[in-house]
Amino acid sequence: xxxxxxxxxxxxxxxxxxxxxxxxxxxxxxxxxxxxxxxxxxxxxxxxxxxxxxxxxxxxxxxxxxxxxxxxxxxxxxxxxxxxxxxxxxxxxxxxxxxxxxxxxxxxxxxxxxxxxxxxxxx
Numbered sequence: 140x141x142x143x144x145x146x147x148x149x150x151x152x153x154x155x156x157x158x159x160x161x162x163x164x165x166x167x168x169x170x171x172x173x174x175x176x177x178x179x180x181x182x183x184x185x186x187x188x189x190x191x192x193x194x195x196x197x198x199x200x201x202x203x204x205x206x207x208x209x210x211x212x213x214x215x216x217x218x219x220x221x222x223x224x225x226x227x228x229x230x231x232x233x234x235x236x237x238x239x240x241x242x243x244x245x246x247x248x249x250x251x252x253x254x255x256x257x258x259x260x261x262x
Contacts, residue, residue: 198256205255213248220245 206217212234219225219233227245231238 201256201259202252205252205259208255209248209251213244213251216241216244217248217252 206214209217216230216234219230220227225233227238227241231241234241236244
């Protein structure tokens, strides 16, 4: 005598397939959401970078303008120290001042530049 094979339970098969389909649907939605989020984040980053570049250009333009408005020897001192990368000791010899006096002049120059940039609302 052969064992009786039971008919497959249609309710179990239906439930399992329904659960698998729901899982696949959820995974597709998550994948699309991640792709959308990544795309949006990339666009935001590009936009922020463009804004920052424009802001940096504006600040640089204002900074150059403020440096040009400095009186001598402060203007030359700033250019020599920052653009030409001379040390304060080298500048002290050039301007025939002490190293401390040159550093004080640099400090005053930076304060004048900061005031000028604040006045221009660049910082």
